[in-house]
Amino acid sequence: MPTQSTNSPLSAYWLPFTANQDFKAAPRMLAKAEGHYYWSEDGRKLYDSFSGLWTTGLGHCHPKIVEAVQTQVAELDYAMAFQMGHPKAFALAERLADLAPDGINHAFFCNSGSEAADSALKIALAYHRARGEGTRTRLIGRERGYHGVNFGGISVGGMTPNRKAFNACLLPGVDHLPHTLNLSENAFSKGLPKWGAHLADELERLCTLHDASNIAAVIVEPAPGSTGILPPPEGYLRRLRDICTRHGILLIFDEVINAFGRVGAPFAAERFGVTPDIITTAKGITNGVIPMGAVLVSAEIYKAIVQGPPHLIELFHGYTYSGHPVAAAAGLATLDAYKDEGTFEEARALESIFEEEIHSLSDHPKVIDVRNIGLMGAVELSPHPNGAGQRGMAAHKACFWNEDLVVRNGMDILQFSPFLNAKPDDLSETFEKVRRVLDTIE
Numbered sequence: 285m286p287t288q289s290t291n292s293p294l295s296a297y298w299l300p301f302t303a304n305q306d307f308k309a310a311p312r313m314l315a316k317a318e319g320h321y322y323w324s325e326d327g328r329k330l331y332d333s334f335s336g337l338w339t340t341g342l343g344h345c346h347p348k349i350v351e352a353v354q355t356q357v358a359e360l361d362y363a364m365a366f367q368m369g370h371p372k373a374f375a376l377a378e379r380l381a382d383l384a385p386d387g388i389n390h391a392f393f394c395n396s397g398s399e400a401a402d403s404a405l406k407i408a409l410a411y412h413r414a415r416g417e418g419t420r421t422r423l424i425g426r427e428r429g430y431h432g433v434n435f436g437g438i439s440v441g442g443m444t445p446n447r448k449a450f451n452a453c454l455l456p457g458v459d460h461l462p463h464t465l466n467l468s469e470n471a472f473s474k475g476l477p478k479w480g481a482h483l484a485d486e487l488e489r490l491c492t493l494h495d496a497s498n499i500a501a502v503i504v505e506p507a508p509g510s511t512g513i514l515p516p517p518e519g520y521l522r523r524l525r526d527i528c529t530r531h532g533i534l535l536i537f538d539e540v541i542n543a544f545g546r547v548g549a550p551f552a553a554e555r556f557g558v559t560p561d562i563i564t565t566a567k568g569i570t571n572g573v574i575p576m577g578a579v580l581v582s583a584e585i586y587k588a589i590v591q592g593p594p595h596l597i598e599l600f601h602g603y604t605y606s607g608h609p610v611a612a613a614a615g616l617a618t619l620d621a622y623k624d625e626g627t628f629e630e631a632r633a634l635e636s637i638f639e640e641e642i643h644s645l646s647d648h649p650k651v652i653d654v655r656n657i658g659l660m661g662a663v664e665l666s667p668h669p670n671g672a673g674q675r676g677m678a679a680h681k682a683c684f685w686n687e688d689l690v691v692r693n694g695m696d697i698l699q700f701s702p703f704l705n706a707k708p709d710d711l712s713e714t715f716e717k718v719r720r721v722l723d724t725i726e
């Protein structure tokens with residue numbers, strides 16, 4: 285017996301990471317997008333303050349990406365991904381290797397950030413095993429880290445609601461570093477907080493506890509995004525790098541959000557001057573147009589694994605859609621657009637304006653913190669006395685219905701991921717609208 289009506293046209297679809305019952309009672313439907321705007325199903329034009337879902341930094345329906353996808357899908361819709369290839373996947377790998385920090389020069393393709401995270405963890409294990417260090421199996425993540433929703437990613441991730449229901453099946457042998465947000469030390473920080481580099485030393489403690497010969501890899505987002513934007517304290521990433529190097533542990537940067545201009549450079553590794561051994565990415569690799577993820581690795585890792593009898597498969601891992609031709613075409617067009625339009629430089633130049641605009645909310649009585657790095661920013665609200673998360677959701681809804689503005693909230697944290705080519709006036713209007721909403725909601 286169905287407990288809910290199934291004759292509604294909305295009933296069949298189970299929305300991801302969404303309060304389904306609440307949504308279906310008053311659906312927020314997007315029907316069309318172009319440039320910096322969406323159009324709702326009821327015909328309203330809404331400004332997008334989140335660049336899709338951290339995905340679409342160049343703006344929606346970029347004509348050159350649209351054209352590349354349309355051409356590709358009519359020419360080679362799919363190419364067998366195993367034991368066969370097609371030129372655009374190779375070309376994209378080459379382009380990514382050129383863009384990545386020195387020494388990171390091979391790309392393994394997948395379809396999402398979650399797959400990139402799990403692929404990276406498997407590659408780390410395969411690397412140590414190939415080198416005769418098969419005892420290195422422990423993985424270290426961080427509290428408030430997000431590495432997608434597959435079992436590897438939630439195990440090393442540090443988002444309690446994403447782990448809670450699956451606790452019994454999380455990977456064994458995983459530790460977490462402490463996260464770096466401490467409002468009594470670094471509230472209202474602009475850019476990198478001064479406090480917190482010492483928290484990286486927790487890794488040294490774990491090396492002592494387990495012995496580093498048992499530790500495979502550390503995975504962190506350089507600037508964590510979806511758990512509320514936690515800019516890395518000054519010197520923190522360098523300390524992690526040094527400890528990993530000292531103990532032969534691979535350092536994985538999850539740049540699913542950070543890469544492709546979000547922190548004013550092709551990769552956060554470059555912006556923060558710290559080179560990991562592996563970078564995972566997705567989202568901005570195709571401007572969000574076609575799903576794609578990639579794991580970028582050093583020559584040393586590739587060479588350690590890709591050896592042995594030449595006719596045998598070296599790594600038993602891959603996806604039907606690894607390097608999909610349409611995704612590869614979208615990726616190439618996206619990288620062209622970043623270059624031709626000077627996107628990373630434009631994003632970098634926009635940072636100080638964004639910083640000023642977002643911090644204009646610092647004095648609002650409902651705001652307990654504002655923090656930003658690159659073109660990532662969070663406005664943290666005090667929770668409503670009736671329950672955590674209500675105020676953030678009320679703000680999201682009021683922005684959508686009353687201000688024609690799409691704003692992302694994670695519980696009571698409003699998150700902003702402006703277009704890499706946003707107009708300064710649109711940024712100031714965004715925060716004026718958010719202020720009006722904060723004035724009106726409970």
Ligand code: PXG
Pocket residue numbers: 337338395396397398399401430431432433505509510511538539540541566567692694699
């Ligand atoms: N790593 C990071 C750092 C991410 O931000 C993933 C992995 C997983 O990617 P896929 O493509 O499997 O979803 C992500 C995803 C938010 C939000 O509101 C962020 C993500 C997903 C959903 C919501 O900030 N990032």
